[in-house]
Every structure is written in C-alpha cells, then in structure tokens.
Amino acid sequence: MTEIIDLDRIKAVLKFIDPIQSIEKGFVAYSKGKAVTPPVGEMIFEDPPGEAHIKYGYLKGDDFYVIKIASGFYENPKIGLPTSTGLMLLFSQKTGEVLCILLDQGHLTDVRTAAAGAVAAKYLGPKDVHKIGIFGAGIQGRIQLKFLKSITKCRQVMVWGINQQELGSYKNDMEPLDFNIQTTMEPGDIASSCNLIVTCTPSKKPLLQAKQIRKGTHITAMGSDIPEKQELDSDILKKADKVVVDSISQVQERGESFHAMEDGAINKDDLKELGTVIENKEFQRSSEDEITVTDLTGIAVQDLQISKAVWEVIRKQKEKES
C-alpha cells in the first residue's frame, strides 16, 4: 500500500535523519557512475507565467527510483500562495510499486540542497572558521546555516540581504538557534570578514568580485540553478585553488562553472566532482591558505537520497506499529 506522507510528518521524521550523510553517499555513488538521471522534463506555462520540472533517476543495483515534481508560479504570492511547490514519489526498483508519496511542498529540496552545502564545507571549508557569511536571507539562507552547525563550531555569522526588513527577520529567526547574527547590504563586508561563505540568491549578476576574496576562503555557491543566474564573478573561479562541482556534465549548462568556462576563466579540466573529492583526500582542502569554491546546481540523486532516508524511518515506524 502506498504511504502518503504530509509535510508535518516529513518534518517530524527529519529529526531522526542525518541528511548530510545520505547526501554525501549520493554524491559518491553519482561520481562513481552508479546513477541514472535522464534529462529533466519541463513544462512552461504562459498565463499566469509558471513552470514545472520533473527530475527522476535511480542508482544501479539499488532498491528504489525517485520522481520529483517541482513547480514555480511567480504570481502565486499575489493570492497568498508560495511561488514554489512540489512533491517526491519513491518507487520500488524491483516491482514498480509506488512506496510513498512525499507531499513535502518543496521542503525536502531545501533540505537536500542545504545538506549538500554542509558536505562541501566539510571537505573544503577551512578548519578554523572565524565567521560564516551567508548571501540570501530567505529560506535557503536559513537552512544552510542550520546545517553548518554540525560541520563547524563557529556561531559568528554575517548575512547579506536586499533590505532591512528581511535581514531583521533573519536575525530574529536565527539568533535563538545560538548564532550571533550581523547583517549587511554590502557584499564586500562579507568578503572581508568571513572565511566560509555560502551564496544562495537568485542573482543574475555576480555579487562578489575576485579581488575581494581573501586567502583561506571557501565559497559554496548554490543559487545558480538555471543558465541565466550567476552569483560569482568568473575570475573568482580562476583565482581559486580548487573548484569543485556536484556534476561536471550538468555545469556544462548552468552554474558558476558554466559562466566561468564561457568566459574562458577556467576549463573543464579544472573541475573535480564533489563525490570524487569526498573519496580522495588529495582533492580536499590541503592548507588554511587555499581559496576553494564549490558550485552546486542540484542533482536528482540528492532527491533520491533524501526521499530514501525519509522512507527508511517511516518503514521502520510501520514495522513497529504492526
């Protein structure tokens, strides 16, 4: 029988899960060529403007496959609805049965994205983080910071946003979680004071320039999920000692690396995949002076891993009940 899991239950189940570990395993499997992730399905609507994407895939030899549907309807806020929504469906790779439908309204995408940021910080971030810099005072800016808690002991944070209202709201939400939050609307403030930086904005022009980036800084960029978006000047990737991406094939079309390759600042050969980095110490940060960049565009294996992790808890809860 198919289990239907609503958002409240998903949030309750997430307390029993370590998404960072699941996502880390997913990246490794992906970079070992074990993942099958066909091209994304897409529908574009005109009136009102909106889009829906279907991401799907599986690991060879695994028990599951996942189909994720995500949509963005940009006029939704006018009628009091969030712009983005979606759901994930987890199927048996042995029988085709739909095991569970996760009505997560996009929350698990937020979680798996933030977990990827934590994985990047774990293998590429400086050991001694003196201040965390967050670009983007929205949902992802919040959840990224929460996930960094288990990676670094640093609780000093500077957040960049586009107005005082969202920055105030961010500070109010995050300080009770033991962070000391400073706010700014000036990107240079973060570059000059933070050595672990996460960018999660929908920016279409670079927020940071190469000359601002100091020795020893790690930047994880995850806002650029479509070709039109860019958060980092291409020269930052040129200046970096290491540039790590989630998927070399996917950054041929989107992400910071895509722009940097288009601009001739870096070549495909300069890139390593995060899954490869996790498995090979020599590709991880090797000194506190290095500048490192991780460029995350989001891959279906992350959706697979997070939905499997949720399902695993629910399956065990069911077994206990029966």
Added chain:
Amino acid sequence: MTEIIDLDRIKAVLKFIDPIQSIEKGFVAYSKGKAVTPPVGEMIFEDPPGEAHIKYGYLKGDDFYVIKIASGFYENPKIGLPTSTGLMLLFSQKTGEVLCILLDQGHLTDVRTAAAGAVAAKYLGPKDVHKIGIFGAGIQGRIQLKFLKSITKCRQVMVWGINQQELGSYKNDMEPLDFNIQTTMEPGDIASSCNLIVTCTPSKKPLLQAKQIRKGTHITAMGSDIPEKQELDSDILKKADKVVVDSISQVQERGESFHAMEDGAINKDDLKELGTVIENKEFQRSSEDEITVTDLTGIAVQDLQISKAVWEVIRKQKEKES
C-alpha cells in the same frame, strides 16, 4: 489540500462519468494543436527487468496539467503482483498545486484506452453492426466491449484468444453483461463473421491479413504501443478506404500505421487524425461498404481528460460535503 484517491473510489466515481465524451473532446483539442505533450520520460531497469514511463502534458488555456507514471515489471507475476501499475497526478495550471493523486494502478489508462475505441467506432464503425469481433481476451478486451455498449445495439460477439482457459473466463465474465459470446483461436473466424473488430493484443506479428478483410468492416487496433508490436498486416491499411490515427506525429514511430508506412503500403498523407475526423463529417464513414481502420497508440491528452473528469466529480462531492 491534495486529495488522495484510491482505486475503489476511482471506480465508484467512474459511474458518474462519461469517459467517451471526455476523450472525444481531448482528441479534438489535440488535433487543433491545443495540446502540449513533451517527449515521454523513460527509465529502463535490468535486474529484474522493468521499465517506467512518465507521460505529461496539458491543454493551452485549460486549468490543469497531468503527469502519469506507468511501469511494467515482467517478473511481478512470479511474486503475485500485476505486471503493470501506475498513478496519475493532476495539477493546477494556474498555481502548480497538486490537486489530486489518483492511485489508479493503471485502471484509468485501461478506461481511457477503451473510451478511445468507442470514439473510433462511433465515427467510423458501420451503422449496422451484426457481430463485434474482439482480439485479446484480457482486461482491455473486456473493457473495450463494455464501452461499445453505448455505441452499438449489437450484442453478438466473437472473441479470439490464445487458449481455451482465457476464452472460457472471458465468456463467463461478459455474458452476464447481456452479450452473446462465441470464442475462437482462429483469427479468420472473426474476419469472416464480424464487421466491427477491435484488436487489443501484445502481438508482434500480424494477426489479420488483407485478403481476409471484407467490405464494410471497421477495425480499431490498439495493441501496438511500441515499435516492436504489430497486429494488422500492412496491406490491410492499404486496402482500407480510410485510415485514422490518434496522433500523426506519434505513428511516425509506433503503431500499425508506422509499420504500413515502413512497408510502403501507405503514406503519411493517407492518414487523418481522429480529432479531425470527429469535427469533419466528410472524413467519417460515408457508406456501409467502406473498410476503415483506426490506429490508436495512446496520447497524454487522454490521461489528462480522464483524470480531469474524475477530479470534477470529486470536487463536486467535496463541495456538497462542506
């Protein structure tokens, strides 16, 4: 809030629906170019062998979009599970919200396929049907016959199958529905006695030859959903006065017309779409002597129309309740 509709409720709701009318409207909209149906998503599994397909689409200016997931796992019967299963998801084209999830286990695909057969018989079948011929004594062979009840008064039926057991079971199931069922394992018996024929088998070589087909016969062929399958000899389509297909673009790759075009028996110009035929009397059957063939490969608009029809009833039931 998303409504989750299980198979029992879907079957109950179907009693309030006229799928033939919904599907007819869908074909017309499709042939007028109002449908957007992107390429089918596909995953192929090796151990055990299985496949999953994702069909999706919408009508421009409509309120909905649909995503259908269908799978076939060929070793399922060994563990007591049906080979095929699936579900349909209906979304709002205005907000992206998932309105309902139809856990139909493939039943709505059977229904929309049979409804298409009825539409074909309505516009292309002879007025005076003296005997209905059904190739295939499975689920689709049963449901096709049920749907023909509202199209013709004829209750004389001959069914072809591959063994006496399945034929006996078919007869037992269908005679209580007021049909007089003869059975045969000889295709020629149907060709020589029936003037409204429906083929719904997974055959990979033609069951009927051109010389067997008599004046005034209509054949609806719907078994051939992948390029490898073929139920009618190509010369039958050459001999026919009218060859009507659900989708001219789709039969470039599958269906009886695909094989007949490959064999040089007919050209693309010989084909009319069912949606065009419904709207234009001159393309419908014009005499009791004509031989007509309808080649149905199955299009996403049918999935959209049937799930919309189910949702419409459920929405009204909900309104009454509240």
